[in-house]
Amino acid sequence: MTIKTAPYKVAKEFVQQLVCFAREQGMPVDTVLSRAGIELGALEGQPAYVSGPILERYLAAMLKMVPDPLPGLYASRWRVATFFGLVGFLAQTSSTLGVMLNTLVQVEPLVGDTGKTRIHHVPGEIVVSWHCQFTNPDVLSHASDFILSTFVGCITSAARPGVSVVRSVHLQHAAPEQAELLQRYIDVFGCPVYFGESENRIVLPNDVFDLPLPGADPQLHEMLENHARKLMEERTKASRFVDLVRSRLHQQLQAGAASREALAAEFGMSGRTLHRKLQDDGTSYREILDELRLQRARKLLVESDLSIQQVGELSGFDEGQSFTRWFRQLTGNSPSEFRHRC
Template sequence: MLIDPGIAGEPQSVSAAYIGSVLPPLLAHYRLDQADVLARAGIDAAQLARADALLPLVDVLRLFLVILEQTGDDGLGFETGRLVQARSYQVLGYALLASADLGQAIQRLLRFEKLAGNLGTAKLTPGDPVRLSWQCPVTGTPARFVTEAAITGWVSFARQLVGDATTEIAPLAAFFRHAAPADRQRYERWFGCPVHFQAAFDGVELAPAMLSLPLRGADPGLAQLMEREAAALLADYDAGTNLVNAVRSQLYQMLSDGEPGIEAVAARMGLAVRTLQSRLQRHGVSFQALLDGLRRSLAELYLRDPALSLSDIALLLGFAEQSSFNRAFRRWRGQSPTAFRRQQ
């Protein structure tokens, strides 16, 4: 799987709560060691412990690239989605759990899906059948894994919402725009319906009656409380997390011209330096931490490209000299860029 370094400058992100909930059982499924996988991906376990944090998509893709390299499973996204639980979505998950029926749960998903990560956009199209589709902004090979994780996760969670020991709900059909995997039978066995690949859209089709299925955990009082909490978090997300994403995007655009300073970034965003600093601090991040994180993510992607020399990479990351890049990479990874490249 090739990851476009340009993703590092895009606003997409994934909830740390989601990764923290699905990663342990996923690695157990593949018999992989979590500490080893996180170390190979350059992900600090402390990042996953912050349930309210959002991880840049480029870091999430690097994590799953490590898993893919060790398993060779082109159904990695599907296996990830099967493991989704309510806690994977935090407040959003509990708001869905307390909904009256599946239709109301889907409406809340559409409204608050940013809380699980600013990644894609879901859309509900009424009719017979009802279509629940997803628009993934990621292109290329990674889109396959991201899309399968999202859509399989919908069905997995819906079963937890309305199913019981004797009944397992299934969509009428599932659809994916990418090519079929080597083992497509496991998809149809698990979905319990036809699964179409190279389709016109990504999503599922449902019988209209499914929207009226009551939820086992329906609780009107809790639902109202969770909806207020979700609305407050969404407002906070729009005010704060979008700022973090905007700063990261500006840094990405400016890196190849040399190390960007906060003054230049603030000017491009039309903000005073103190205003930018204080807003970042309110969301638990510093300008330097964003710059370091972006450089580290990009460095590990660039080092996988044999066409780029170390001096090329240093310039792309805004370092004046290759020696400065070497020192920074040793600080991030505890090894030289050459040693890291050799391991890959």
């Protein structure tokens, strides 16, 4: 098995909405953020991104405090526009279901690239699939519940009462053991739900693409689309510097000599200036370093027979215990557990 090592990220606005959601549920947000290693102040300022692993740590910490056993299904009752900002409003103002789905795929980068939505047609059906880069199995399961139930909520809200729109929902994670929890899935999705599938997907009949949406507003939708395009262009430019930093730091790690000051010197700036520029783009030297180390560690754990101690050393750690503690904090699993799962 080959581990995908591409970096992934999520928009700050989405993380801010998750924080608001947690506060409204009466959860100790400061504790959750502290466990995830997130500074609330870092979520303020200009729109940018938070690294995917940081979000995953936040969700892992939050899940331990949520009393509902199916938090993904519960959170999907939140208004789409609230959680997804501009992307949500684009969905609400679309003229037809087909326009909504295609628009969501086009502007999905505004939310981030932690998840990827695809639409493809098969005879008589439309398949909407969602692939996620999370590695923590609990986070991945509940995130899949949230995204697919949100999609289904958007789709069914466009249908006339009594009209069946969604044929089936397929989830990668296992079915819950309790009968009452299994019934909740059926109640939320309103259609047959299958577990242990090869991918997370929703199956629709072909003719629903032309289904009109109740909130259609062509003029507002066009304005929002233009704004979305400009935002994506701006964020693409901002991310180029981060990608360059990531590439140079990767080279340093390969050579066994990663240093923030040395990295800053390569760009002709001080360490403080490098920190500020990365912060403006929604990340930090530490986040990128952790991201690259984690990519290397995962790859070695799965594709080699090296001991945990050796993997830790090649990932930049002198002590095996420090490596194990760091790996568990970022993924929710020990290196041995991760290797066993893969």
